[in-house]
Amino acid sequence: MRSDLSILEELGASLAPAEDQPPADVRHRVMTGMRHPVGRPRLLSRLGGVHLAWKIGAPTVAAAAVAAVLVAGQPGGRPTPAPPVPGAGTRAGAGAAPKTPPGAEQVLLLAAQHAAATPTMSARPNQFLFIDSVEVESRIDVKGRTTVSGPLRTRTWLSVDGTHDGLVTQEAGSGKAPTRTHLDGCKNGRQAETIDRPETTPKVACTPEPAYRPGRVPTDADDLLAYVYSVAAAEPEWVSAGAGKDRMPTGFVRLSDDQRAFSEIAEMLYKNHLPAVQQAAFLAASRIPGVQLRHNATDAAGRVGVAVTRTEAGARQELVFNPTTYQYLGHNIIAAEFDLAGAKVVRSPNIGKGSAEFWPGPRPKPGAVIYKSALLRIAIVDKAGQRPG
Template sequence: MDDLKLLAELRSDTPPMTTETARLARARLLATAAEAERRTVPAHAGRAGVTRRRLFRVAVAGGLVTAAAATGIAVAGNTEKRTDHRNPGPGVPLRGTPVANVVDLADRAAQAARTRPFTAPKPEQWIYIQTRSAPMADPGEPNGPVASRQRRTTAQWIRADGKQEATVDSNRKLTIDDLLPAEPRFDYPYLSSLPTDPDRLLATLRASADEPVGPRDVAVFSNIGVFMRNGLIPPQVQAALFQVLPRLKGVQLVRQATDAAGRTGVAFAIIEEGYLRDELILDSRTYRYLGERSIVIKNHVSHGDDGDLRSRKGEIVQWAAQTRIGVVDKPGQRP
């Protein structure tokens, strides 16, 4: 029998390959080739210089005050059980194979996000977020480097309807305030309204990145970092956000990056102004968001009305880790 005819008969009962299946098959092939050839991806990729750092300060504005230190490092979905990041749980794709490229990372992260259990919070519930970060070395210079050997733990509760926030001061006093307007928005009603189609989502994010100081796609990258850091994102939206990232001009893969909690993962990254690399760090096994780091990759002088800012290669200007996120019934509770 003709070989091609035999092959056709053998495949007659096989359903056609979907776009997603083809993409994952290609990712596996690229990953295998990458492992065989031991290729190295350049480590230059970062995010939004002064713009990025300003957005970081705005995003956490509202009273994140040092809270009691966490008793263990955890990263959870929106369940009320503590989840150890070393125990990835179900739904993790391609485990044990190296990430081939930034598109492969996006596909893996999106697939993992879609498979995670998720229950939408009720409007009257609260979203708890715990962050571990390195404080500024000089509080008088907010755009300068962080004190890389110091850490602080902060806690914040945001009402799921986006109307209120709560913080705890150094005396453990709980304060509830109206949630102030933020740009970009990161409240749950807004995040849950975003398109789940990556192309539509990219168009939406580019349109909403008003008056960026740098390139518009750098502003979009920065805004996605704000969403990941300060919001509870529905799985389908988070999957689309991951798939938006490699569509942004200049986004690259960093194979190894460490968050402020000491966890090492893989990162999306972009470079701003040729000297600052900003990284969105994911767990390399579960592809959960871990944190962010902005690192100076070459000496640079930024000129401003209030003087020059000198950045030296190797300085870290932002370093944070999201150590816990979950849904609780009232402010002051912890998942």
């Protein structure tokens, strides 16, 4: 049976024209990285615009041995804002639930009010945003079999001003030593090209991405909405419509800009906990067509909440909230029916500055977990690796 290495090489050849082949050193990094994949692809592959060694950007193809997840839905009007929600802070609090269950957009407005009532933590530029979370993720082995890893206790240290080196550790339990992934800061406009090998890869131009200070991410809802749609237009994503017996993709579908904008907000909510950013993100999400409400959603820590969702191309993305306080709990990606009716399927997508991901095997059954992340605590600390008291 062929290895994932040969499959990935064939995939790259089929997606990128011969005259647009990546340099030999880049191809080597991608192939070598596939042998030793690093955890947290969904977070790390987008931190500060840098990549994992096995996930490269334009004009080449980003191919990962994990599932791509997509979302979309139906438009709807904006409801009248509800009264302020009691309770604030970085942990789930108590409060009175509305007598009438709110809809998806109303939940997002309530979540925005909760974020607005959350005190901003004092943070110096050289400090770090500490994020304590639990993750569950689907992985695919060399034979195309899907397994779910986790729950993984994940602790992340992100630079407050985006210029200092951060860190991610993951603990899988069973007495195993935690894995550690270095996050290279954007210093003097330069940053390591790959985050898992900062000492051996070239430095590339970068813009600092502050984790807890105003930066590229706007704090105004209208501006933030425009920002995520600009990302969707500039960095399109494609997902494989299926795989053949040889485990090669049979075609690709481009995600809608609405879905990309929603998924960009989901990514943003993990990395940036500045209350003004989170408030703007929830308000912006309420204006994206297609959000729906799902009750009794469970995050990676087992907490039950209400979820604002969008579904497209075989996956449902969920933003999970405390059903009483509407504090944001985490992000789920759940497998769904892949309906190709009306979809434009292409054999070789025009990647440009975007990326393409695929399942090198059977797609998961509807309802299966693709990815979950539950936020347990956030805090400001002095050093990467330091835990709050």
